[in-house]
Amino acid sequence: MEQRDETAITLHGLFAGYGRGTVLHGITARVPRSGVTAVVGPNGSGKSTLLSVAAGVVAPTGGSVRRSHARRPAVVVQRSAVSDALPITVEETVAMGRWAHRGPWRRLTKRDHRIVMECMAHLGVLDLAPRRLGELSGGQRQRALVAQGLAQESDLLLLDEPTTGLDAEARERISAVLDRAGADGTTVVQATHDLEAAMRADHCLLLAEGRLAAQGAPASVLTPAALAGIWGLPRLR
Numbered sequence: 001m002e003q004r005d006e007t008a009i010t011l012h013g014l015f016a017g018y019g020r021g022t023v024l025h026g027i028t029a030r031v032p033r034s035g036v037t038a039v040v041g042p043n044g045s046g047k048s049t050l051l052s053v054a055a056g057v058v059a060p061t062g063g064s065v066r067r068s069h070a071r072r073p074a075v076v077v078q079r080s081a082v083s084d085a086l087p088i089t090v091e092e093t094v095a096m097g098r099w100a101h102r103g104p105w106r107r108l109t110k111r112d113h114r115i116v117m118e119c120m121a122h123l124g125v126l127d128l129a130p131r132r133l134g135e136l137s138g139g140q141r142q143r144a145l146v147a148q149g150l151a152q153e154s155d156l157l158l159l160d161e162p163t164t165g166l167d168a169e170a171r172e173r174i175s176a177v178l179d180r181a182g183a184d185g186t187t188v189v190q191a192t193h194d195l196e197a198a199m200r201a202d203h204c205l206l207l208a209e210g211r212l213a214a215q216g217a218p219a220s221v222l223t224p225a226a227l228a229g230i231w232g233l234p235r236l237r
């Protein structure tokens with residue numbers, strides 16, 4: 001019972017993939033409740049697939065996944081997955097985060113509008129509210145997408161590379177918001193190539209070729225030996 005309360009997601013011997021191709025091979029791991037968990041690994045190691053399984057978008061082909069969340073997960077996709085041609089503003093993008101509560105055709109309430117404003121303010125995109133998403137820089141667009149995820153007020157927030165490739169200011173802004181959400185009781189899971197972001201997480205899952213290489217506190221998982229073994233890096237920068 002105690003274990004169940006402390007664990008948000010339990011993966012047991014999990015296999016998953018696309019069509020006939022298996023990407024995740026027998027992963028047994030846990031994501032603690034509250035706080036930030038970083039999912040780390042080289043390109044193609046299965047990080048996004050793991051997030052998709054956690055989101056319920058990809059079904060396991062073997063083993064099990066157990067989530068102990070009351071609400072529908074909030075998912076923040078990679079910003080490259082959002083078309084430049086999408087004719088919506090930052091404010092509309094963030095307001096879509098409230099659709100899970102109202103449905104797309106229902107009017108948003110005053111509380112919804114307040115949450116949308118607050119989330120834009122937290123991510124520093126209030127000034128960009130009327131701008132079209134497609135005309136923003138990568139960092140601005142990413143902050144708008146994280147604001148949308150936050151606006152869903154889920155107890156499980158899943159993000160695919162929210163800080164990878166951004167400048168220091170955007171990375172710091174997003175990391176601070178995720179840290180705060182985790183401290184406030186949200187279970188935050190982010191797939192990332194940003195080793196600084198991974199090191200400041202509370203928990204870390206390290207994937208290599210669809211298998212779990214290690215899990216635990218980031219400092220014990222992202223050791224120079226593990227990084228050298230998996231990426232061939234001489235040391236953590």
Ligand SMILES: Nc1ncnc2c1ncn2[C@@H]1O[C@H](COP(=O)(O)OP(=O)(O)OP(=O)(O)O)[C@@H](O)[C@H]1O
Nearest residue numbers: 018021023041042043044045046047048049050191
């Ligand atoms: N929708 C899909 N259909 C078929 N194969 C897919 C799909 N998405 C991912 N894959 C394959 O699954 C494998 C793992 O991909 P995944 O995106 O989960 O890895 P990743 O660790 O997130 O990689 P990256 O760091 O490059 O984002 C890759 O071989 C990829 O080609």
